[in-house]
Amino acid sequence: MTPPPLIVAHGLEKRFGDFVAVDGIDVRVEAGEAFGFLGPNGAGKTSTMRMIGCVSPRSGGDLSVLGLDPAVDGSKIRGRLGVVPQEDTLDLELTVRENVLIYGRYFDLPRAEIRTRADELLEFVQLTDRGGDRVDALSGGMKRRLTIARALVNRPDLLLLDEPTTGLDPQARHLVWDRLYRLKRQGATLVLTTHYMDEAEQLCDRLVIMDDGRIVAEGSPRELIERHATREVVELRFRSDAAQTAAIPTLRAVGSRIEELADRVLLYTDRGEADVERLTADGVHPETLLVRRASLEDVFLTLTGRTLEE
């Protein structure tokens, strides 16, 4: 028998007055999955997460989390969730270790048990030697790792991460990813939002792409790329707008589809190198040229006509 899904949403809506933040989405997350909401800022990802996290009541539709209704059993569900919010909510007045200890008290765990877990968790997020420091003194990446440690203190059945690496430098991001990877391997169920396509590709088994409160596509990163993008993408940058405009007809003749952006042109193709040779032969000489594999960014662009990071 397969275990029941941890999250089931049907026609889930969130409205703030006249503004519709989430416009009727269907989501199903199974135990052991790493599931992602990918989309630009304002797509409705955080509103969705807050409804799943049982801090924000839904405006319409059905939602079940861990088999329970958030409108009825919010407190009970939250007791089994781990939440890493987008903005840090660490207590700057307390030490690193105290932050984990007091958070454990919110779940009414026995103090001795919290102390044991705090030591384990600080070890896990590589903050053991900073345990006695004030949170003020930590870097952004350390704060995020501490927030993850804190979210794990109740051994949650479901870990919700809202933009887990936004605002972090590349090295700090990789440290966070590495920890999340380990959790995944240990069988944790992760639900995360992100507007970084590389984050979604690295961490998510399955994801939905959100835009303007709606889900526009769903699948594994590989499926989505196969379905909505070509195998490869040629990125061309031109010296001037005039040069770009002049090259467009040739590009159209070569590629299966092209996308004109403010600073570059993308040419979707299944044989990048061959196309580049043809373009050169046809007299197209861009300033820079790059052949790469298609990514979720391309999927988003294809589906919405916009880039993820505005």
Next chain:
Amino acid sequence: MATPLALRVAAHQAQVYRRFWRSSVFAYVLSPVLFLAAIGVGLGDMIDQQNATVDGFSYIVFVAPGLMAAAAMQGAAADSLWPIMAGTKWIRVFHAMVATPIRPRDVYDGTVASTTVRAGAGATVFLVVAALFGAVPSFWGVLAIPAAALCAAAFAAPLTAFAATQETDLRFPVIMRLAILPLFLVSGTFFPISQLPDWLQPLAWLSPLWHGVVLCRDATTGTLGPGSVVVHTAVLVACVAAGRAWGVRSFTRRLGQ
């Protein structure tokens, strides 16, 4: 048995308080003790030399319970404004709490309860100091401690609710100067409200502080009457109840939307 959710919030407050107890010692103890020394002893001596009494008591005996209730009000007011803004907007620890089994209403209850307990603890220390000054003639004076705590709660409940509705702390100094300070001066703290102009007296009855001052004074002077205790307590409890009704809504709106 599970720890009540509001108590888990209070546990956090106690943890943070270990770092901040000094500032509250100033508000709840040092400040009223300075007033007691300057006004109670200094001014009191002058009044005593005229062989005058206030409502039948020496001035220091009259003023000490007033200062006790007033300090509870002032400390509770300050504790219910800026720290709430820190929890909802600046450091956002309240948002961390409501991601756990704790609900917005528990955050409200836990914070108001903590403020009340701090005020009660401060009042206890002040009462001991006042007794050393000879300003507490009756053993009934111990009942001034719950009276002062209730007075603190009567302010903490609505002000905590209000603070959660605010986006910035711009209005907080205005409240301290235009509401709390005038109440401090005209609620029977330093002189009986019968000294107020006739038209102002009904306004003093509306002041929760006056009810707190009367309760504290009747306790320290050993003149508690059951009717008076019931009435003044009822007024303060009504302030707490109204404040809580507002606070449950404002905290839910702020933390749970």
